[in-house]
Amino acid sequence: MRVGVIGAGPTGLVLGIALARRGHEVTLVDRDPGPEPDGAWRRKGVMQFHHAHVMRTHAVHVVRAEVPEAYDEWLELGAEPALAGDQMVAIKAQRETYERGLRTVAMRERGVTIRRGHVDGVLVSDGRAAGLLVDGRPLNGDLVVEAAGRSSRATDALGARESIGGSCGIAYVDRVYRLHAGAEPGPMTTPFTFAAAYDGYLAILAPHEHGIFSLIVVRRTDDKELARLRHDELWDRACAAIPGISDWTDPERSQPVTSALAGGNLLNVYRSQRAPDGRLLLPGLVSVGDAVCTTTPIYARGVALAMLQVSRLLQLLDAHGVDADTAVEEFADWCAAAMRPWVIEHMAIDTGLARRWAGEDVFADHHLPGDLVLAAGAQNPAIGDIAGPWVSMDGGPESLEPARALAREVYATGWRPPYADGPTRDELVALLG
Incomplete structure (x- = not known):
């Protein structure tokens, strides 16, 4: 194929490497030329390539x-496993390191071609995808992956596709630093991050490789x-001025390696494989990754959700062999059942966060x-x-869901999560002058 x-x-x-190893002929088309000779x-045009990332399990x-x-x-390249006991829960690496390692393998993989170019559109023949139009030239194919x-x-x-979501109501600024040689890392609140919720904003810090770390401050849009x-x-x-963060960013301990970077328009969006009338948008076409499911970076789920999709699509293609259309049909149903709920969940998280920062009390809402x-776990350990x-x-x-029921009981008592010190x-705005 x-x-x-x-x-x-x-x-x-x-996905391309895995398909090639299953005997298929794969061409990946991207406008980026890859790493330069030096x-x-x-990676122009890919905002998240330069921003904070956490690579989950x-x-x-x-x-x-x-x-x-x-x-x-x-x-x-220096990436480090993050461990909780003897179990790996993440890998400490920048997005560039993660992608560079994959590209290095793809460049030498037999059956994989990485072609620089702009995809003008999808070729259609007899009502199904027949390849791509790349810089005005046809690239014929039996299956097209977006x-x-x-x-x-x-x-x-x-x-049009069936879709839900949109702008999430929160935004962030982040910056990348490097620890000085021999400097110890600052405090951590999880095995792979420092994260704290303050009155009106969040601060999340993720260590990477070679002493590099990223810090983001999240606010209302x-x-x-x-x-x-x-x-x-x-x-x-x-x-x-922010405890914990000040330890990491102390000039005696680290130095910035970038300027502060403003994050772009943050979205929570789910896009189905199907048109609004329920049919596949186009037989022979399948969307994977952020083209299906985009969530905001607070819980660092983006790459993990994409890899779960890759794994499921490969399982279905293996199961159905040459019948790729049936695999895509089943993948569309799986995405609706397994990916769409994550977007709905993050829509609730981000909307609720923005509303609380605006002074609303949303703890009695039916859908916590x-x-x-998770915060209510401080009062009832069974929740955790x-x-x-x-x-x-x-x-x-x-x-x-079972934990939501217990959390509602906690909030019904009038308890509210305390903000971090x-x-x-x-006060932060006043400090900025």
Whole structure:
């Protein structure tokens, strides 16, 4: 089978390599030329390539199952497993390191071609996908995979899809640092992050390889005062005032390696494989990764959700052999059942967060978002035990339902989660001047 893949990011690379190893001929098309001769890789047009990332367990395990050499490449590049006891819960690596390791394997994989170009659209013959139009030239294929992320427009001409979601109501600014040689890391609140909820904003820090770490400050989208954190001087002033963060960013301990970076329009969006009338958008076409499911970065689920999709699609293609259409039909149903609920959950989390920062009391809402359910575990430890699969993504949002019932009981008493020790949003704004 000839497979044309739109996009050579992590989703396209893992799927492309895995399909080639199953005997298929795969061409990945991407506008990016890859790393330059000096090793630098700017990856223009892919905002998240340069921003904070956490590579959760599923982002690692699926790759180790399908492309084990990539894991070795990550370790060679300096990536470090994050452990909880003797169990790996994440890998400490920048998005660039994660993608570079995959691309290195793909470049030498027989049956995989990475072609630089712009996809003008999908070729259609006899009512099904027949390949891609790349820079005005046809690239014939038996299966087309859309893996170019949420911003891809290559399939728009095929018509509307069933979809939900949109802008999430929160935004962030982040910055990348490196620890000085011999400097010890700062405090952590989980095995792979420092995360704290303050009155009016969040701060989340993720260690990477070679002493590099990323810090993001999350705010309401309409909070123009905290948006000024994109200015380095004001960012430094804020970091020095936030406990925990100040330890990491102390000039005696680390130094910035980028300026403050403003995150783009953050979305929670689910796009089905199907048109609004329920039929497949186009037989022979399948969307994977962020093209299906986009969630905000607070819980760092993006790459993990993409890899879960890759794993499921490969299982279905293996099961149905040459009958790719049946595999895509079943994959569409699986995405609706397994991916759509994550988007709905994150819509609730982000909407609730923005409303609480605006002063609303949303704790009596019928559907408690996952972050409030977890917070209630401070009062009822049984909640934390139940919520484990939701946190690790071994269970979907539905696995949290028993814990939601217990959390409602906690909030009915009038208890509310305390904020972390640090300046409130208004105090931080006053500090910025």
